[in-house]
Amino acid sequence: MKILVCISNVPDTTTKIKFLNNNTTFDSAGVQWIINPWDELALTRAIELKEAHAGAIENITVVNIGPPTTEPTIRKALAIGADNAIRINLDPKDAYSVALQLSEIIKKDSFDIILCGIESSDYNGTSVGGMLSELLDYPSVSAVSFIDIDGDQLKLKREIDGGQEIIGISTPFIGIVQKGIAKDARIPNMRGIMMAKTKPLQVVEPVSTDLYTDFVSFDYPKAKAACKKVDPENVKELVNLLHNEAKVI
Amino acid sequence: MNFEFSEEQKMIQQAAKDFAERELLHDVIERDEKAIFPTEGIKKLVELGFLGMMTDPKWGGGGMDTVSYVLAMEEISKVDSSVAVVMSVCNSLVIWGLETYGNDAQKEKYLRPLATGQKIGAFLLSEPEAGSDATSQRTIAEDKGDHYLINGTKNWITNANSASTYIVIAQTYPDKKHKGINAIIVDKNTPGITLGPHEKKMGMRSSDTHSVMFNDVKVPKENRIGEDGFGFTFAMKTLDGGRIGIASQALGIASGAFERAVKYSKERKAFGTEISNHQAIAFKLADMAVKIENGRNLCLKAAWLKDQHLPYGFASAMAKQYCADMAMEVTTEAVQVHGGYGYVAEYHVERLMREAKLTQIYEGTSEVQKIVISRTILKD
Numbered sequence A: 001m002k003i004l005v006c007i008s009n010v011p012d013t014t015t016k017i018k019f020l021n022n023n024t025t026f027d028s029a030g031v032q033w034i035i036n037p038w039d040e041l042a043l044t045r046a047i048e049l050k051e052a053h054a055g056a057i058e059n060i061t062v063v064n065i066g067p068p069t070t071e072p073t074i075r076k077a078l079a080i081g082a083d084n085a086i087r088i089n090l091d092p093k094d095a096y097s098v099a100l101q102l103s104e105i106i107k108k109d110s111f112d113i114i115l116c117g118i119e120s121s122d123y124n125g126t127s128v129g130g131m132l133s134e135l136l137d138y139p140s141v142s143a144v145s146f147i148d149i150d151g152d153q154l155k156l157k158r159e160i161d162g163g164q165e166i167i168g169i170s171t172p173f174i175g176i177v178q179k180g181i182a183k184d185a186r187i188p189n190m191r192g193i194m195m196a197k198t199k200p201l202q203v204v205e206p207v208s209t210d211l212y213t214d215f216v217s218f219d220y221p222k223a224k225a226a227c228k229k230v231d232p233e234n235v236k237e238l239v240n241l242l243h244n245e246a247k248v249i
Numbered sequence B: 001m002n003f004e005f006s007e008e009q010k011m012i013q014q015a016a017k018d019f020a021e022r023e024l025l026h027d028v029i030e031r032d033e034k035a036i037f038p039t040e041g042i043k044k045l046v047e048l049g050f051l052g053m054m055t056d057p058k059w060g061g062g063g064m065d066t067v068s069y070v071l072a073m074e075e076i077s078k079v080d081s082s083v084a085v086v087m088s089v090c091n092s093l094v095i096w097g098l099e100t101y102g103n104d105a106q107k108e109k110y111l112r113p114l115a116t117g118q119k120i121g122a123f124l125l126s127e128p129e130a131g132s133d134a135t136s137q138r139t140i141a142e143d144k145g146d147h148y149l150i151n152g153t154k155n156w157i158t159n160a161n162s163a164s165t166y167i168v169i170a171q172t173y174p175d176k177k178h179k180g181i182n183a184i185i186v187d188k189n190t191p192g193i194t195l196g197p198h199e200k201k202m203g204m205r206s207s208d209t210h211s212v213m214f215n216d217v218k219v220p221k222e223n224r225i226g227e228d229g230f231g232f233t234f235a236m237k238t239l240d241g242g243r244i245g246i247a248s249q250a251l252g253i254a255s256g257a258f259e260r261a262v263k264y265s266k267e268r269k270a271f272g273t274e275i276s277n278h279q280a281i282a283f284k285l286a287d288m289a290v291k292i293e294n295g296r297n298l299c300l301k302a303a304w305l306k307d308q309h310l311p312y313g314f315a316s317a318m319a320k321q322y323c324a325d326m327a328m329e330v331t332t333e334a335v336q337v338h339g340g341y342g343y344v345a346e347y348h349v350e351r352l353m354r355e356a357k358l359t360q361i362y363e364g365t366s367e368v369q370k371i372v373i374s375r376t377i378l379k380d
């Protein structure tokens, strides 16, 4: 079986987000880029599967749609343990263009398990996985928090209200994973970092797409209200504030 | 001139940071308080390949450069120097010494398990009466034809209990003084070796430090590193590189304390504003930043020289002396920035201050570094 993990290149989660040009462009100056945390967990689980089922999983590929500047992030995925990588040379504008480019790659090469994160920590669109499934006409399971090989099938678990749903699925399919799919993202080891340099990273030109959406501008979230301290003895005041000001009770 | 790190160097730095924050930070205060050896942390350190990270892959190592090692040591020391010292002693002293001066049979038997982290090493030079003056070795390795018979006591030995492989510096020909000294590989479980109790230390309390007693310890002749009488040169050459490790450790202790001080100064309010808005505090932070940057540049310069196979002993002595003294100053100021909170364990800076003190003492005190530096300057 071959696994494809879709990885997005996102600003480090501690980045102070700023916009330029009347809030129309993201200011990437000084930003440290990382693998989208959900995708990194998906990759970690893919590697765990390959290690646990030697022979059953023959290859793990990572794919990213991005300009050449995303290559350090891709190399990190290779250092963590992916076997090879594909970069589609495009600065993607929206979820549809991402899904379309991915679908073209998947049509060319036959992957059995396609994993992508439920969302990316930059735009939090939660759309690529579903769109990809539609474009390829592959089954997909969303909010997957567990995956393992179970005979000829894959066993998945997904969180549902008040419990878990356990699903058996045949390949090919798309697993849209959420946190919990692996405990912690794997830290690359020295050997992995050294080998990442020589693992294949193929650059593919994008297919042309229509753009259906356009960013008009961005808005900052409302500034957090200042913290109010209440004397521990003054329960009345606390209740009053929670009731009348915070309006939570 | 290029100040930019390569992709691999940045990845190693990040891996070390992630490792330290994820695997060490959560119990570092408790381990320090109770002097518990970081068994789990070291296991993870091994899995990530940090022990043996600079060794030739042919012997199971990571094949990384010294610059990467400095970056990793700094990140790990920001959080836990008891783990960083295991990394430093293994990499710079034991492994480097064996890789550089050992023969192939010694490398196969001893270097490989060390470079892959299956075994931990210790470096036994200091004695109760031979510290800065390492030439006055009283431990004797008597030449008995096919073996050496070792008798004596080594003091303050880092990893004494956790290590399996010792490199022991001992005197074979007392009349030849330092030219009669040998470096000998000794399996820790050889009969006749006993450990003193765990030293109760001021800092780096979860690193295991003991004295080691040798009583008629029989070691095959083939375990001697290099020519007969090469031991003192071996120890000095090894310490030249070791100082890059300890300098980076001191750097990490300082930058760890500094990062905490910056964060705290932006949160803590006094007289109606964050304390970072008081110039006295802001200027402290500025001074700390400049010192740390100087220290980092000295470490990286020494590492770069080593990577270029250029002489680095002078640079590593400067880095060690400057960074150790600087770490002491910076951590003291970091405690000051924290006020009373800096004096309690929860905020980490008091521990970092205790850790900094050791970097001025081991692998050559700051005074000894100045001897090395001044002798080089004043030579001919």
Ligand SMILES: Cc1cc2nc3c(=O)[nH]c(=O)nc-3n(C[C@H](O)[C@H](O)[C@H](O)COP(=O)(O)OP(=O)(O)OC[C@H]3O[C@@H](n4cnc5c(N)ncnc54)[C@H](O)[C@@H]3O)c2cc1C
Residues within 6 Å of the ligand: B089, B123, B124, B125, B126, B128, B129, B130, B131, B132, B133, B155, B156, B157, B158, B159, B201, B209, B358, B361, B362, B363, B364, B365, B366, B367, B368, B371
């Ligand atoms: C926690 C810990 C771990 C250690 N780990 C190891 C280890 O793994 N292996 C190992 O071999 N050793 C180890 N050491 C020993 C360490 O390297 C020595 O303590 C150090 O070299 C100083 O020696 P000393 O303690 O005998 O001090 P001394 O040499 O007695 O020095 C006392 C003071 O005199 C000063 N002094 C001495 N000579 C001169 C001079 N000529 N000019 C000016 N000042 C001078 C010193 O700088 C110092 O301030 C460790 C020590 C400690 C505390």
